[in-house]
Amino acid sequence: MPVNATSAAAPRPLLLAGFPASSWAFALRIWLAMLLALYVSFWLELESPTSAALTVAILALPTRGQGMEKAGYRLLATAIGVIASIAIAGMFSQTGGLLLAVLGIWVGLCAYMAGMLDGNRAYAAALCCITVALIAVEQIDTPLQVFPTGVARGAAIGIGVLAVALVNEVLAAPDYHPVLASRIEALHRRVVELAQGAERGQSPSAAVAASMLHDIAAVRPEIASLTTESSIGTARMAAARSALVDLVSALSLGRMLAALSAKSAPAPDAAGLTAMSRSWVRTEISRKNAQVRSSLDALREGTRPYRAWSAPLYRSRRIAAETGARAGISFTLIAIFFVLTGWPTTELCLALVAVIIGLGSTSPSPRSFTMVAIMASSIACALGGILKYLVFNGVSEFQLLAIGLAPVVIGLGLLISLPNPMLSSLSRLVLVFTLAVLAPTNPQSYDPEVFLVTSLFVCLSTTLVFAAQILLPPLSGDRRVRLLLGEARRELSQSDGGPAHHLAPEEAAFRDAARIEQILTANGPSAIDDQIADEAMRCFDQAEALRRCSAELDLMGQGPLAEAAQAAREALARQNGGAILAAAAALRQAAARSNMPASAAIAVLVAASAAFAPSQSPTDFSQGERP
Structure with a gap:
């Protein structure tokens, strides 16, 4: 055998x-x-x-x-x-x-x-x-x-x-770069498995997704040592950073695919929009996986990555x-x-x-x-x-x-x-x-x-x-968690994206992953509370959806789709899943009339409508600190 x-x-x-x-x-x-x-x-x-x-x-x-x-x-x-x-x-x-x-x-x-x-x-x-x-x-x-x-x-x-x-x-x-490459490759396999499970209709728990984000963000402080390892250490550090940022982006897309798979769509139009969004998300996941593999190759070879992302720390x-x-x-x-x-x-x-x-x-x-x-x-x-x-x-x-x-x-x-x-x-x-x-x-x-x-x-x-x-007791873990979640909610309520408005969506997503890493380590190595994980991942998913939508809609600031894009922005500001889905349908109709491409914007709007669905409303356990 x-x-x-x-x-x-x-x-x-x-x-x-x-x-x-x-x-x-x-x-x-x-x-x-x-x-x-x-x-x-x-x-x-x-x-x-x-x-x-x-x-x-x-x-x-x-x-x-x-x-x-x-x-x-x-x-x-x-x-x-x-x-x-x-x-x-x-x-x-x-x-x-x-x-x-x-x-x-x-x-x-x-x-x-x-x-x-x-x-x-x-x-x-x-x-x-x-x-x-x-x-x-x-x-x-x-x-x-x-x-x-x-x-x-x-x-x-x-x-x-x-x-x-x-x-x-x-x-x-x-040298450390072979160990680091192996760790990132192992994390990539976990992210790929999550996306494959979402494709089959399996939705991973919030605790599992939060743990994966924690493990990805925890690698960030270690990649700085690559600069002192050799003359090509700076290129290796940029490659490792890009791989981590793309891993977070791929994981967020996997979460989007899982949310779309779990979404019920009784109306034919809504079903068509959901199918379009799923197809777009699958394509984006494949693209991100290819970029992660490219960055890993650059890390091993000591060459510059396809794009040098920054991996901002949440402070x-x-x-x-x-x-x-x-x-x-x-x-x-x-x-x-x-x-x-x-x-x-x-x-x-x-x-x-x-x-x-x-x-x-x-x-x-x-x-x-x-x-x-x-x-x-x-x-x-x-x-x-x-x-x-x-x-x-x-x-x-x-x-x-x-x-x-x-x-x-x-x-x-x-x-x-x-x-x-x-x-x-x-x-x-x-x-x-x-x-x-x-x-x-x-x-x-x-x-x-x-x-x-x-x-x-x-x-x-x-x-x-x-x-x-x-x-004079130090800041407790529970207090840290409440403060971090409160800051996540306040940023989610800001229409300009908060302090991360100047970052690309991928970089801002990594910053949110670094915040989740801090939430999970606030109470030491103890197991993460499911309610905390649900709340943290809800904020992460919704913030990521809003940023992707804003980036796509900004490309339509001028032209025949500007009015439909502005209506979509207003629906996003209300953070209502039904209104966002209706805005996606209106944008699809406007694109068809104008014969203009808008599939990416429509797809992310549908994904955002799933992220803001009423069934995903959080349990407020923040003791009145929610804004």
């Missing part, structure tokens, strides 16, 4: 101690890059060699392009943070409480910017906050040391970046502002707590508080991140103590430092490579906190009092951030 090629099992990767060879290579690269960064820092007698090791831990990413993209943003954010530290320390160093207030405003501003960005750009915004914390806050009593401290930190980070780049190049770290200023305000107030409250207690040498703890708040602002759930940080800090303090007083135990030779670090760095590197996001994030934080607690120097310090104070402040900082989040 012949073996079905599609069902043949893929070759299993080579495993060693339960981890694939690629994970071992990744962990080994982290360890070697960290040793190189520390060795060069010791040789140059830098003031902050720990920052070089921490840079390696932060840039520990499986592919070359991902690491270099994050490295670029890390260098840029460090430069901005150093400049801000000098400015803040220079203007407010003698103002006491005003300095803490300014630092709180800076933390809130950075958290706001992190909420307006995604991927490594959001990390860069958070790092601007972290850099000020590690320079200005730690030198709060010695403002004249801000500049040399900033220069030393910048030099150490530069060495860490160069160490990562060199090790990745020498050990041939893999909720309301959510970002609330997140930034909470972050700034939390930092200020903790600073006031330290002032009231009068504890000496609390600069390190306050700096770590800003670090945790800054990193938490890049997460959909800051409280969950803080809980992970609490666990990571406890584990890191124990690992740091074991390394310092049981493994090293007073030695100062670099060779012994390298051997002692190997089990911890390589072991945590293996865990970072796991697909489990929770375990991977925890392991990365443990590695970062362990290096911060261990603080490798030349010669190595073994003062137990310093180690205990550092460990205490590391654990205290995470605990205080968690206490501040209990007193």
Whole structure:
């Protein structure tokens, strides 16, 4: 019996101690890059060699392009943070409480910017906050040391970046574009299956469609790393972006086809219009699928795509502002707590508080991140103590430092490579906190009092951030969902298309998909609520239908069909399915009388009438926030 090629099992990767060879290579690269960064820092007698090791831990990413993209943003954010530290320390160093207030405003501003960005750009915004914390806050009593401290930190980070780049190049770290192409191809197969099901009369649930949009939009932050991967990285990034935009467009067309298939058409004229619309949608789906395949070929070959779409990110200023305000107030409250207690040498703890708040602002759930940080800090303090007083135990030779670090760095590197996001994030934080607690120097310090104070402040900082989040809770997932859905409804009610009016329909659809991705991630990995999915997809379908109709009707602004086109626009403004279908019939008659082509406009109007059918009226669960 012949073996079905599609069902043949893929070759299993080579495993060693339960981890694939690629994970071992990744962990080994982290360890070697960290040793190189520390060795060069010791040789140059830098003031902050720990920052070089921490840079390696932060840039520990499986592919070359991902690491270099994050490295670029890390260098840029460090430069901005150093400049801000000098400015803040220079203007407010003698103002006491005003300095803490300014630092709180800076933390809130950075958290706001992190909420307006995604991927490594959001990390860069958070790092601007972290850099000020590690320079200005730690030198709060010695403002004249801000500049040399900033220069030393910048030099150490530069060495860490160069160490990562060199090790990745020498050990041939893999490129990311083959992985990205495989992911996009898998998403394309899912979109094709959805359209095929719609052709057979199978209508996928809103939760399934929303999940597919989430998976497509989630790839967006990762394609930026292609620019730093090779000289043709810019072309590959444009191809990947175009493929994602066309995937969203193809999925929306599949949804249109499913809605048309489910629509009842008792009148012969309506049946003819529906058949025309189905035929047009099928043609458009085939065209979009061909464009996705073309973009995938361009991605693999490193050539420019047929058209370089932009893939705009949806930005909720309301959510970002609330997140930034909470972050700034939390930092200020903790600073006031330290002032009231009068504890000496609390600069390190306050700096770590800003670090945790800054990193938490890049997460959909800051409280969950803080809980992970609490666990990571406890584990890191124990690992740091074991390394310092049981493994090293007073030695100062670099060779012994390298051997002692190997089990911890390589072991945590293996865990970072796991697909489990929770375990991977925890392991990365443990590695970062362990290096911060261990603080490798030349010669190595073994003062137990310093180690205990550092460990205490590391654990205290995470605990205080968690206490501040209990007193002033971060924006909840349900609140985020309500705000995002409310913004979607308000844009749907605007005749000009809202903030996305300047975008092409395909680009605006991707922006809406990015909003759905944010809705689905607002409550973490929990299953999506069916009512939320229905409401989100209803807004997505109707907004997409309105944009397509407007684009087609704009082509008829002048000529014999202008009057019928204007009547169609008025029907669209009422968002009534029956009126839109009547406008489509009137436009068909006007086109027949004038012998003018209008099949595309008629088809999208019929599809819009299905999207605004009364049976698809939403359940209003927004607690009165619907405009």
